[in-house]
Amino acid sequence: MKKFNVLLVLIFVLVISGCGQSSANEAESDDVIKIGSTPDGYPQVYSEDGEVKGFSADVYQEVFDRLGYEIEWSLTDWTGALASLETGKVDTLANFAVTPERQEKYNYTNPYYYSRAGLGVAQDNEDINSLEDVQGKRVANVTGSNYGDVLKAEDEGDEIELVNYDTMDVIISDVASGNMDAFVTGRETLLAQIQDKGIPLRVTEEAFGEKLVALPFAKTEKNDQLIEEINGALQEMREDGALSEISNEWFGEDVTVSAEE
Structure with a gap:
């Protein structure tokens, strides 16, 4: 009987440990944003010496640092990047212009540059x-x-x-x-x-x-909540000057405001 009780305790401990591990993995996954892009899109997003750099890369880094997310990059050719977004292998795509056709498939954040x-x-x-x-x-x-x-x-x-x-x-x-x-x-x-x-x-x-450029996401309730968070961070960056500062570093002018305004 004692052996049976010990066995039950061991099973209970293993189950609890497994649940805790699962929850931890889910939390970790929730803190990661997978972004698809090409590796040669200088100066928007490009890979150099094993590091992802560029104007859009810097904007995303600032946004997700403020929100407490880690970025995981998926770099391939543009056709492969589009396929990754459509199949859900990445959460969003870098440097993606807003068009009516694309808005039928994806919900967008507010634009971060024009x-x-x-x-x-x-x-x-x-x-x-x-x-x-x-x-x-x-x-x-x-x-x-x-x-x-x-x-x-x-x-x-x-x-x-x-x-x-x-x-x-x-x-x-x-x-x-x-x-x-x-x-x-x-x-x-x-x-x-x-x-x-x-x-x-x-x-x-x-x-x-x-054209407006923003981050596209699949149309889900969870992504809509994330879009609201991103929009809040972008607004903060407009107000404190971080967005225009990043633009001027890369282009020598502010491309984060519309020339048509």
């Missing part, structure tokens, strides 16, 4: 300086990027041929060599890449298609 599209051309290309100049031309776009849609929205006569690439490196090579006429992407981002990385392109003066 992206404008621009055209990159070869340094010796003096023929392309505006949207009008790429009518009848071939313009490169990264597959899955929203900038191709922004460009086509400006192309009322459907005269611009949009060519999708999987990676930005090949686009830069093709545009610089003249195999592709131009590259549509984030104007501020491309300016920073040319200045700091020596990319052999120049940016045309005309900017267009201002």
